Amino acid sequence: MAETYEKAARMSRTCLLIALLLPLSGRAFAEEPQAERGREVYQKWCTPCHGTGLGKPGTSAAAAHGVKPAVLEQRTDLTPKMIETAVRKGVYFMPRFRKTEISNADLAAIIAYLAHK
Numbered sequence: 001m002a003e004t005y006e007k008a009a010r011m012s013r014t015c016l017l018i019a020l021l022l023p024l025s026g027r028a029f030a031e032e033p034q035a036e037r038g039r040e041v042y043q044k045w046c047t048p049c050h051g052t053g054l055g056k057p058g059t060s061a062a063a064a065h066g067v068k069p070a071v072l073e074q075r076t077d078l079t080p081k082m083i084e085t086a087v088r089k090g091v092y093f094m095p096r097f098r099k100t101e102i103s104n105a106d107l108a109a110i111i112a113y114l115a116h117k
Helices: 002-045 057-064 080-089 104-115
Strands: none
16 A cells, blocks of 8 residues: 555656646747747848858957957847847848748748857
């Protein structure tokens, strides 16, 4: 009888642990494709100005203003709101991007990509 109770208690603890960890692992798996999509969208729309190397005006402007690191993909201080505002309203000489250019879903993916690091 004690053995049956012990097995049931062990099974209950195992089920509880799985139930607690499952939402966390599901979220991580769900974010991976979003971040990957964000990388693709970022490469298309953002890298021409915010990439590495010469001739990248966004990176050059950030470096001139003392922002370190100047490459957006290397920064850790970008909040989702900052990214959304820059994309939708523009910043300094950066143009704004309409929803017909960068959809809300693509913008969310870019945010997930930049925040993923």
